[in-house]
Amino acid sequence: MHSFTEENYLKVIFHLFQVQKMPVQTNAIAGKLNTRAASVTDMLKKLADKKLINYIRYQGVTLTEQGKSTAIQIIRRHRLWEVFLVEKLNFGWDEVHDIAEELEHVGYQPLIERLDKFLGYPKRDPHGDLIPDSSGEFEIAVQTGLLELPENTRAIIIGVTEHSSPYLKHLEKLGLTIGESLLIEGITSYDGTLELNCAGKKISISRKVAQHILVSTKNQ
Amino acid sequence: MHSFTEENYLKVIFHLFQVQKMPVQTNAIAGKLNTRAASVTDMLKKLADKKLINYIRYQGVTLTEQGKSTAIQIIRRHRLWEVFLVEKLNFGWDEVHDIAEELEHVGYQPLIERLDKFLGYPKRDPHGDLIPDSSGEFEIAVQTGLLELPENTRAIIIGVTEHSSPYLKHLEKLGLTIGESLLIEGITSYDGTLELNCAGKKISISRKVAQHILVSTKNQ
DNA sequence: TTTTAATTTTAGATAAATCTAAAAAAAATT
DNA sequence: AATTTTTTTTAGATTTATCTAAAATTAAAA
Numbered sequence: 001m002h003s004f005t006e007e008n009y010l011k012v013i014f015h016l017f018q019v020q021k022m023p024v025q026t027n028a029i030a031g032k033l034n035t036r037a038a039s040v041t042d043m044l045k046k047l048a049d050k051k052l053i054n055y056i057r058y059q060g061v062t063l064t065e066q067g068k069s070t071a072i073q074i075i076r077r078h079r080l081w082e083v084f085l086v087e088k089l090n091f092g093w094d095e096v097h098d099i100a101e102e103l104e105h106v107g108y109q110p111l112i113e114r115l116d117k118f119l120g121y122p123k124r125d126p127h128g129d130l131i132p133d134s135s136g137e138f139e140i141a142v143q144t145g146l147l148e149l150p151e152n153t154r155a156i157i158i159g160v161t162e163h164s165s166p167y168l169k170h171l172e173k174l175g176l177t178i179g180e181s182l183l184i185e186g187i188t189s190y191d192g193t194l195e196l197n198c199a200g201k202k203i204s205i206s207r208k209v210a211q212h213i214l215v216s217t218k219n220q
Numbered sequence: 221m222h223s224f225t226e227e228n229y230l231k232v233i234f235h236l237f238q239v240q241k242m243p244v245q246t247n248a249i250a251g252k253l254n255t256r257a258a259s260v261t262d263m264l265k266k267l268a269d270k271k272l273i274n275y276i277r278y279q280g281v282t283l284t285e286q287g288k289s290t291a292i293q294i295i296r297r298h299r300l301w302e303v304f305l306v307e308k309l310n311f312g313w314d315e316v317h318d319i320a321e322e323l324e325h326v327g328y329q330p331l332i333e334r335l336d337k338f339l340g341y342p343k344r345d346p347h348g349d350l351i352p353d354s355s356g357e358f359e360i361a362v363q364t365g366l367l368e369l370p371e372n373t374r375a376i377i378i379g380v381t382e383h384s385s386p387y388l389k390h391l392e393k394l395g396l397t398i399g400e401s402l403l404i405e406g407i408t409s410y411d412g413t414l415e416l417n418c419a420g421k422k423i424s425i426s427r428k429v430a431q432h433i434l435v436s437t438k439n440q
Numbered sequence: 441t442t443t444t445a446a447t448t449t450t451a452g453a454t455a456a457a458t459c460t461a462a463a464a465a466a467a468a469t470t
Numbered sequence: 471a472a473t474t475t476t477t478t479t480t481a482g483a484t485t486t487a488t489c490t491a492a493a494a495t496t497a498a499a500a
Contacts, residue, residue: 005457026478039458041479046456058465058478089334099328106322114309225487246448259488261449266486278448278495 002052004105007074008033009043010052013063014071023060072136073112078104079125080115086126087119093126093177094168127168128159128178128214146184146194146213154183155215162212174203176213222272224325227294228253229263230272233283234291243280292356293332298324299345299352300335306346307339313346313397314388347388348379348398348434366404366414366433373404375435382432394423396433 002010012032016024030040048055052067063071081103085096113134116122124130130138143158157180160171171177175198185202186195192207222230232252236244250260268275272287283291301323305316333354336342344350350358363378377400380391391397395418405422406415412427 003456027476035457036459037478038460038480042457085331089331089338091330091334099326099331102326102328103323106319106326108319108322110311111305111309111319114311118309223486247446255487256489257448258450258490262487 001107002070005043006047006052007070007105009047010063010067010071011074013053013061014068014075017062023062025060069136072132074104076132077107077112079129079131080112080119080122082125082127083119083122083131084115094165094172096126097163124159126178127163128157143214143216146210146215147207149184149215149217151184151187153217154181155217156181157213158216159214160212161214167212170209174205175199175201176203222290225263226267227325229267230283230287230291231294233273233281234288234295237282243282245280289356292352294324296352297327297332299349300332300339300342302345302347303339303342303351304335314385314392316346317383344379346398347383348377363434363436366430366435367427369404369435369437371404371407373437374401375404375437376401377433378436379434380432381434387432390429394425395419395421396423
């Protein structure tokens with residue numbers, strides 16, 4: 001199997017590629033992993049030798065099919081453990097990321113399959129992120145960023161792209177949690193502040209806060 | 221916190237000391253951890269520097285109070301995860317050791333306390349081993365080795381001291397599982413084979429098998 | 441009690457993952 | 471197009487946990 005560290009690199013490369021849709025740069029990886037560019041270069045060579053990434057000097061990296069499927073399995077583990085921690089052990093959605101970060105590296109396939117079954121084959125984790133199935137397939141997501149919608153649209157919060165505890169606590173205080181339905185009552189022309197109505201309550205949120213909220217306008 | 225490796229050393233030293241009741245030798249540790257005596261010596265120095273063990277060259281080691289309490293916490297984690305794997309994920313009692321061996325190193329205190337609560341504060345793991353409580357106390361055990369009992373004694377199986385899959389599978393096939401009540405009908409004088417009656421069925425087991433079975437003659 | 445055997449420790453090497461500092465390549469500016 | 475800036479890579483060290491081989495110590499046997 002792959003080392004703890006290799007797994008973290010693959011996961012980070014996968015995430016960055018999903019956001020940028022272009023080869024991932026050394027510096028970006030170093031930033032995410034709190035390490036130095038030189039260390040990243042060393043590891044990239046190793047991952048390339050193992051055929052987990054496509055790596056050309058100075059050109060950034062992409063995951064090979066093998067690397068991608070490994071990364072997806074790690075993400076699957078992470079998200080299933082998050083569901084377990086919230087649903088079964090009653091942790092808050094802002095507390096589970098770091099714990100899952102450790103549990104995700106316990107890589108014994110039957111453990112994950114049984115955990116999945118025990119949890120009732122959940123589709124999404126507590127932050128609304130999709131959980132890949134055992135063959136690594138994601139359900140097709142019909143989701144939009146909250147900022148992309150016009151005034152007077154009704155939508156359901158299905159996820160967040162920022163998982164830090166302060167951010168999640170803030171959302172929770174505002175009552176903006178996964179599954180909540182909201183109406184965009186207005187968008188302030190001066191600074192773009194969003195005026196929302198959620199569960200009958202009027203809420204204003206800045207673009208900085210709205211930026212990380214994913215919504216669906218279907219199935220309401 | 222302590223590294224994965226340090227934790228494994230502490231756990232092994234604790235176990236060996238429990239069995240031998242005397243300072244643990246370098247070679248014994250090396251044997252249990254599948255490593256070499258020289259590597260063990262290196263690590264012992266490190267653990268001694270951290271005040272987790274009492275170490276005098278050539279004299280073997282014992283755990284300090286701090287080392288002991290760390291070891292007990294790791295054992296607590298291991299046994300709670302084993303309960304989870306058997307009770308919640310329906311693994312067999314012979315399958316859980318290696319998985320728990322990995323999970324036990326996820327060391328975030330609230331995780332373990334909540335897991336304990338979720339499992340209903342179990343007293344023993346699937347092999348009958350006592351689970352220390354959060355302050356590191358073991359319940360006082362009233363247990364005897366099956367071999368120490370005379371003919372015509374009635375007892376309940378409360379644990380096993382050998383956790384290998386082949387051994388546990390064998391016991392399961394014989395119907396000798398934790399909680400079962402048994403009667404020692406006879407002890408063959410030639411080779412000491414035990415003639416048992418368990419749940420109305422007659423079973424013969426060798427001393428080699430009986431040697432790892434712990435029983436209680438109380439609370440029947 | 442000397443000799444032999446077993447155990448333990450040192451000395452010196454290796455592999456994994458990291459680092460700093462400097463060189464090389466690519467991208468952005470003038 | 472030449473220069474500056476940014477990014478990435480190499481070179482060489484460091485740390486952690488391991489190893490082999492040889493030396494030191496202790497225990498057992500003759």
